[in-house]
Amino acid sequence: MKKIEAIIRKSKYRVVKEALHEVGVNFFSYWDVTGLGNEKEGHVYRGVSYSTSDIQRRYLSIVVNDDFEEATIKAILDSAATGEVGDGKIFVSDVTECYRIRTGEKGGDTLK
Template identity: 40%
Template sequence: MKLIIATIKPFKLEEVREALTAAGVRGMMVTEIKGFGSQSGHTEIYRGAEYAVNFVPKIKLEIIVAASMADSVVETISNTARTGKIGDGKIFVLDVEQAIRVRTGETGEDAL
């Protein structure tokens, strides 16, 4: 099993969710986060005063899939979330040793 962690722009969430559902992903966890990378923030003007915004709003997706699906899920996220502009996000893929469904006690891929 693989854990895919992706950070994307907030306005891309629904489009990515629809693409992943069509690709066979049965569930995901979504968190609103703030961070910076190459963007390193920006300046905004509010009521005539300029101020720095050091952290940019992002969405973090956490998806656990069978190892055989990982490459297609990464490709789906990458293609759907891409705008071609700085700050499109990052995708990380990690190994998962075990998964347990609390309600039924199922383990491994059966718990997904």
């Protein structure tokens, strides 16, 4: 199993979510996060523009069986990319075990 973590633009979340559903990824968690990056984000307060390095993004955490890894990453890459600085990052790591709390069942079948 693989854990795929993606940090994407908040404005791209719905498109990414739809792309993930199209490839069969129907379960994941997400958070609104703030981070620092190469991109500067502008804000207007009382008519005055301010630039900050604090960037608002959406963080996705997805665990898939190995055979879904490529399709999941491709769905995120294709749907989240704008070609501009700040499109985000994808991180992939191994998951050694998964348990369904309700039944105690373990393994890849718990992801279905």
